[in-house]
Amino acid sequence: MRSSKPKCLFSLFLFFLCFHLLLHLSQAQEPSTEGYTCSINETTTNPCQAYAYYRASAPNFLDLASIADLFSVSRLMISKPSNISSPTSPLNPDQPLFVPLSCSCNSVNASMTISYANLSYTINEGDTFYLVSTNSFQNLTTYQSVELVNPTLVATDLAIGVTAYFPIFCKCPTKTQTQNNVSYLVSYVFQPSDNLSTVASRFGVQTNSIVEVNGNNTQPFDTIFIPVTQLPELSQPTVVPSPPSNKTERKGVITGLAVGLGITGFLLILAVGVLIFGGGLVKKRRGTRGDEEKNQNLYKNEKGDKRAKEMEVSLMADVSDCLDKYRVFGIEELREATNGFGENCLIEGSVYKGNINGEVYAIKKMKWNACEELKILQKVNHGNLVKLEGFCIDPEDANCYLVYEYVENGSLYSWLHENSNEKLGWKTRLHIAADVANGLQYIHEHTRPRVVHKDIKSSNILLDSNMRAKIANFGLAKSGCNAITMHIVGTQGYIAPEYLTDGVVSTKMDVFSFGVVLLELLSGKEAIDEAGNVLWASAGRILEGSEEQKAEKVKQWVDKELFLESCSMESIVNVATVAIACLHKDPSKRPSMVDIVYALCKSDELFFDISDDGSSAPPVRAR
Template sequence: MEKPEKGLLGRGGKGMEVNLMADVSDCLDKYRVFGIEELVNATDGFSESCLIQGSVYKGCIDGEVYAIKKMKWNACEELKILQKVNHGSLVKLEGFCIDPEDGNCYLIYEYVDNGSLHSWLHGNKNEKLNWKTRLRIAIDIANGLQYIHEHTRPRVVHKDIKSSNILLDVNMRAKIANFGLAKSGCNAITMHIVGTQGYIAPEYLADGVVSTKMDVFSFGVVLLELISGKEAIDEEGKVLWAKTNGILEGREERKTKKLKEWMDEVLVEDSCSMDSILNVMTLAIACVHKEPTKRPSMVDIVYTLCKSDEMFYDISEDGIPPSPLIAR
């Protein structure tokens, strides 16, 4: 669901640029203000050949590669949130640009080399992520969410956690991207429901309740994707989180059997720790509980994930860590 146009954008004119610059004046000393000519040259006139996805382009300026996001709405709120956050598990904002001709706003981010988690899990890649890498990705995301939930004032709710908004760097470490729907402050009610089907928390969809627990729910769906290799919503419109009933019921042997049937076949072939996957599956199901108060906090989630004996790579005898990928 696309965020509606609002504020000053879309009407054109120099006055609008002045007003918008005034709105983001607090950001001027923290971020580089790019010129529109720099962005046009970097992206070959916003050519499709430079398009990464959606309205995000890859461009090189002064020898540095950036991800350039063309906004369809006023970026003031996003900028105000981004200037408050600084964490290694969040994609870093490097600067912004306001086109004096039409008032369009552009956000310029660090370029994250290995693309989205969604493309690694669901794309037609010849290599798949092993369990240790998936668990490390889960911990990175959890750390980023714990930071915005617990260490910003007021708290920030991302509101759009999904595998396509998780980017992987050259070392296959995860960074949370796209704060376009983020809200500063929580426990609010909104009538304007935005988000992506399959990840939206039931209380937000039904009543518009905005809280950190909606991020916890969405994170739980990402955990289910990491374990199963399945999409958050299938071709028939059925959501992944609703398919977990009964998997962890009964004796240990039954749980293991059911989980093996449900999880990504690549992980079964990898002979990874079933105890580790069982622990994360238990956590994922807790995260997608329909009752928000019964979901764990991000503090609890980080603690639970970090207890796993699969958190770190095993170091081989020659001191070289194994590949984070499984060749298919």
């Protein structure tokens, strides 16, 4: 009996050890049809960068453009991590891709918090939550989870055109995982033909690392999370040029024209070469070295023409969806309109003023990177956004030109900080603030996916003949929000703190920049002074204290030009309050543009000064 007691104790110890191990594995992940529970305190960052493993599929998702639209990202954001050299090339069925996600821990009700990337989706004919989840998003979410995050939508009665939000399952690394050099958790849908060892081999990780995160009860079509230090390099098929597309008659004509021009150019070069060669025979050895140099230059030109035509056809393919909506200008037409892009026609930067058949345009000269801007501009149409009239492609100097409506009175920046002869009155400034707010409300709330401008500043706000404001320059704009980027762009003094530190792209970064513009309108000061001090850093203190103290501080802080006319201190304080709210360091506590438009329109000066046709022209005061 004595000898059996230690054995019993040892057996009992082994039993409890196995029990706790199984319990740990079962708790590694709580699979649920509604999502994966999370706690913000468990992760090092929230939101975080994550990726989804996605397979190209027929008929709708065999190109990066359609997949990028589905996930509200750009093609380059997929092509780079997916080891695809040409973002415009067609994809093969089942071709693997890494799609970036902005993953965060979200409260869906009082008792449940789940981890997902929130993607907006416009309902089309025949769509159901189940079909979109399983087909378009390939089981990276479930219809039960979609119902959970869309409590106001009836799954059996979805209206075409309504926006639904699809929670794509993802996870952020825990603090322990980060310490173990885990950079990302990749969302992967477990296939019927998979086993954990083959999945681990595909991602270059150990099987037990997958089990530690997901448990060992993975079923087909479950979303599992693969912990990786870096993304593995995907093996992609060799790109085979596709036959000419018959998508539109016009695109075929343009492609045919490009090929025809290439052949004509080649024959012309050949003819010139023959003439030079013939001249060389007459001259015999005289000038032989000069003839060689000419032939070398001709060879270089021939290579350049070929490369230019390839670039033209490629860009035309990228912007083919825009051809029917916008006018395609000729490069000679633009050169004539701008005196050969002379300095006398230069407005600012690379924007020129041009006259074409009596119409004045603003012509923006760009390198071959206009595709994303065109893609966004074709979605928007609002009176407070500068209108795109057309574009031009010049393959010879590898430039693209965007042709905009000409806005007569220049930028808000020049009126506030450079114009010493005339100053903007308070009513004019209030109208400008309301116009910009309306334009931002439109791109934030009425485009799908939402557009984030990313570069709201006084120099990108233009004033027309009635001194009404229009938002310009969508060169940095992004379609889709709540993403993470490592490439920080923008103008110092206007950049939101969360974008600067963490690369978080959201509509709230535009709200922050708009708050800085409001401060410029109020104070007449620049967003950043010569010493490098940002205007918004000291603005918060002006609303501290009693109502009387606030009024006095505001009076000392705002532009003295405003008090040369009769204006309501209450109205100025109201706008200052809106500006301070826009500048909150926590993006979630900033107001939406809907709230801002409402707050600005409460001003008596603005409400009673709007004419019947909504196009009042507030006065400008001469000094």
